[in-house]
Amino acid sequence: MSFPFAPEQASTYALDVDLIFYLLTGLTVLFSVIVLSLMLFFAARYRRGSRVSRKNASTGNIPMELGWSIGPLIMGCFVYAIAAKPFTYVYRPPADAMEIFVIGKRWMWHIQHTNGIRENNELHVPVGRAVKLTMISQDVIHGFSVPAFRVKRDVLPGRYNTCWFQATKPGKYHLFCTEYCGDNHSEMGGWVYVMEPADFQQWMANNGNREIAEHRTLADIGANLYETLGCANCHGSDDNVHGPSLYGLFGRKRNLTNGTTVVADDDYIRESIVNPHAKIVAGYQDIMQDYPVGDGPGFLSEEQILGLVAYIKTLGIVNPTATTTPETRTLKNHPTIGAKPTNNTTTSTGAAQKPGGHAPAAEPATALRAANAIVDTTR
Numbered sequence: 001m002s003f004p005f006a007p008e009q010a011s012t013y014a015l016d017v018d019l020i021f022y023l024l025t026g027l028t029v030l031f032s033v034i035v036l037s038l039m040l041f042f043a044a045r046y047r048r049g050s051r052v053s054r055k056n057a058s059t060g061n062i063p064m065e066l067g068w069s070i071g072p073l074i075m076g077c078f079v080y081a082i083a084a085k086p087f088t089y090v091y092r093p094p095a096d097a098m099e100i101f102v103i104g105k106r107w108m109w110h111i112q113h114t115n116g117i118r119e120n121n122e123l124h125v126p127v128g129r130a131v132k133l134t135m136i137s138q139d140v141i142h143g144f145s146v147p148a149f150r151v152k153r154d155v156l157p158g159r160y161n162t163c164w165f166q167a168t169k170p171g172k173y174h175l176f177c178t179e180y181c182g183d184n185h186s187e188m189g190g191w192v193y194v195m196e197p198a199d200f201q202q203w204m205a206n207n208g209n210r211e212i213a214e215h216r217t218l219a220d221i222g223a224n225l226y227e228t229l230g231c232a233n234c235h236g237s238d239d240n241v242h243g244p245s246l247y248g249l250f251g252r253k254r255n256l257t258n259g260t261t262v263v264a265d266d267d268y269i270r271e272s273i274v275n276p277h278a279k280i281v282a283g284y285q286d287i288m289q290d291y292p293v294g295d296g297p298g299f300l301s302e303e304q305i306l307g308l309v310a311y312i313k314t315l316g317i318v319n320p321t322a323t324t325t326p327e328t329r330t331l332k333n334h335p336t337i338g339a340k341p342t343n344n345t346t347t348s349t350g351a352a353q354k355p356g357g358h359a360p361a362a363e364p365a366t367a368l369r370a371a372n373a374i375v376d377t378t379r
């Protein structure tokens, strides 16, 4: 079902969204017409000087008043009922959705597939497959919008936002930025290419039809950073005196020093990198330096942070029966740093991308022992 002046319907929920839109528009037009025509009719009929009887003016009519209260109430409930289902559908990506990362920056869309293929202002997806977009902005608020899919979601700095769609027709669809973001806002757009699954496979195998020698996945980028930034010095396969292990972290509940708990999701991990002072895991001290977001040396880009988050997600629970005495633990199972000792507060690692160096604040040994005494009880 299609309507004039509306964009093509090319996603699974486009029709549902349209039906709600046209139902609401229809109801609005209907009641506007009724109210306006009665207004005009009475204004003309009872205008000053007209010779109509003004006797028997109504002072109240219970059935009528009940009618115009209960009628719209029922109608409102009806609209709610039919809109609630698409609403929950639109906001809940299927578990098996293909994940794609989107970074908005003035003035382009940077897109990254989990296997490492990158695109700018273009997004290639297969038809008939649910696609979940995890989006963040590197500067100001942008709006990711594909009218043919009825997809529109704010892309915010400092927070991951997601949306999903499943394209139903192969083709080329407009992609827009729908949030005024500066000089070239109107040019911040591109195309979504919906391909037959076989063509998409071919495109993937062809490296996105690009000649890129390097083909690193987000998790690869993250693993590399984890090593060069020396993250494992404090966050190894087991908890150590400086920081909790990140193995098996994703999706788990963390107890914090302020008595609250938090679920370790993408946003939590991102915040703990960018501003590690915000949420301190119970039993640890606020000693991690922050890694500010930005371009250039000394900063992590959003892409690099996405990489770290992706890598941390891949870390499984390595040693669930580990003892709780940090001194006895080793990092021997760590995939990137091998068999290094744990007491390496001054380890020198490859520092190519080190923003401001990574040195946990030097503490007196007594403070360290005090930290040891309190064991993270969340694990």
Ligand code: CUA
Binding pocket: 104, 106, 107, 141, 142, 143, 177, 178, 179, 180, 181, 182, 185, 186, 188
């Ligand atoms: Cu980005 Cu408008």
